Amino acid sequence: MSQLAIKSLAKTYGSFKVFDGLNLSAEAGEIVVIFGGSGTGKTILLRLIAGVEEPTAGAIEIAGHDVSDIAPEHRGVGMAFQNFALFPHMNASENIATPLRAAGADESKVAAGVAKVAKLLKIDHVLNHSPRELSNGQKQRTALARALAASPKILLLDDPLRNVDAKLRFEMRLELPRLLRQSGATVLYVTQDYKEAMALADRIAVLANGQFVQTASPEDIYMRPATLGVARLFGDPSINTAETVIETQGGTHVVLGGTRVPLADSYRGFAGREVIFGVRPESVTIGSEGVEAEVIAVTPLNERTVLLLQNPNGWEFLASLPSTASNIPEAGSKVRASFAAAGTHLFDRQTGERLDG
Numbered sequence: 001m002s003q004l005a006i007k008s009l010a011k012t013y014g015s016f017k018v019f020d021g022l023n024l025s026a027e028a029g030e031i032v033v034i035f036g037g038s039g040t041g042k043t044i045l046l047r048l049i050a051g052v053e054e055p056t057a058g059a060i061e062i063a064g065h066d067v068s069d070i071a072p073e074h075r076g077v078g079m080a081f082q083n084f085a086l087f088p089h090m091n092a093s094e095n096i097a098t099p100l101r102a103a104g105a106d107e108s109k110v111a112a113g114v115a116k117v118a119k120l121l122k123i124d125h126v127l128n129h130s131p132r133e134l135s136n137g138q139k140q141r142t143a144l145a146r147a148l149a150a151s152p153k154i155l156l157l158d159d160p161l162r163n164v165d166a167k168l169r170f171e172m173r174l175e176l177p178r179l180l181r182q183s184g185a186t187v188l189y190v191t192q193d194y195k196e197a198m199a200l201a202d203r204i205a206v207l208a209n210g211q212f213v214q215t216a217s218p219e220d221i222y223m224r225p226a227t228l229g230v231a232r233l234f235g236d237p238s239i240n241t242a243e244t245v246i247e248t249q250g251g252t253h254v255v256l257g258g259t260r261v262p263l264a265d266s267y268r269g270f271a272g273r274e275v276i277f278g279v280r281p282e283s284v285t286i287g288s289e290g291v292e293a294e295v296i297a298v299t300p301l302n303e304r305t306v307l308l309l310q311n312p313n314g315w316e317f318l319a320s321l322p323s324t325a326s327n328i329p330e331a332g333s334k335v336r337a338s339f340a341a342a343g344t345h346l347f348d349r350q351t352g353e354r355l356d357g
């Protein structure tokens with residue numbers, strides 16, 4: 001039995017459909033990242049699970065029980081929002097205590113609960129401070145402490161790092177997985193940042209057009225994106241694409257920029273299919289074989305160097321090489337590029353869905 005199960009969940013406002021038929025389950029202690037663009041319904045999904053909003057259709061089950069008739073404070077759910085949303089008239093300690101008090105804990109349990117979670121989040125020295133006396137990082141930790149205080153079975157985090165500066169975001173990205181695992185809660189974590197999603201998630205559920213288009217491990221989402229849309233959402237620089245057709249005369253291949261690029265023979269069954277060929281920049285190899293290209297620009301980005309390449313037929317694509325590589329060409333030079341099979345993806349041109357060879 002899953003700790004959390006979302007079954008055929010739908011939410012509409014008047015004639016505006018946010019999502020329809022969402023299904024998702026999360027196991028005890030699992031971290032599931034809800035990933036999607038702005039306005040896809042991520043916050044609403046969390047609000048439905050928390051019980052502060054009602055679904056139009058479908059069910060939410062926690063530990064096997066339908067929670068539609070259970071009040072938010074009795075669902076065993078903790079929630080923290082992107083804007084920290086601390087009560088301004090309460091100090092940090094009182095803010096953290098609110099879910100414990102709402103659950104009816106006596107004062108000694110409240111004090112012990114606050115102390116434990118404040119220590120975990122390293123804010124025990126600012127517990128007497130009011131929200132306006134806290135730094136952004138301390139506010140964010142206080143909001144997280146409040147969400148964790150009542151030891152919720154399910155923890156909902158709505159883009160908690162969106163409003164913090166880049167340095168703190170980087171630190172928290174490293175620290176959060178440990179903190180969340182220590183809490184033992186099943187975590188649903190909303191973000192629009194793919195690196196955050198990949199760093200934190202056991203599984204990522206990608207929300208687009210009112211559906212979960214793919215729910216899988218970070219590795220699978222990156223290495224085997226289910227659609228061209230998912231492939232484009234994960235990766236920076238983004239995946240290179242080109243329209244082409246699968247051909248099988250003289251071996252299974254596609255033609256890119258006038259050059260034959262061999263495909264695994266398992267794509268033979270797709271002969272004649274119009275496809276989008278996708279290759280991630282880090283899977284482009286510069287060498288003596290492959291597609292002809294001129295190096296238009298060379299951009300060093302810390303440990304990677306990104307080349308903008310242009311084929312004589314006009315196809316532009318990027319290659320991302322380790323900056324330590326010995327063969328980084330200069331702008332203006334003529335090179336050849338080949339594509340590692342594991343980093344190439346084929347999508348149906350009409351549906352955008354992945355072809356599996």
Ligand SMILES: Nc1ncnc2c1ncn2[C@@H]1O[C@H](COP(=O)(O)OP(=O)(O)OP(=O)(O)O)[C@@H](O)[C@H]1O
Binds near residue numbers: 016036041192
């Ligand atoms: N009370 C409401 N009435 C009507 N429409 C609403 C209401 N609340 C949210 N919406 C709409 O539902 C959609 C999803 O909103 P939601 O806040 O869940 O998006 P989100 O994915 O969390 O976006 P972001 O990442 O930008 O916060 C949006 O188009 C929003 O305008």
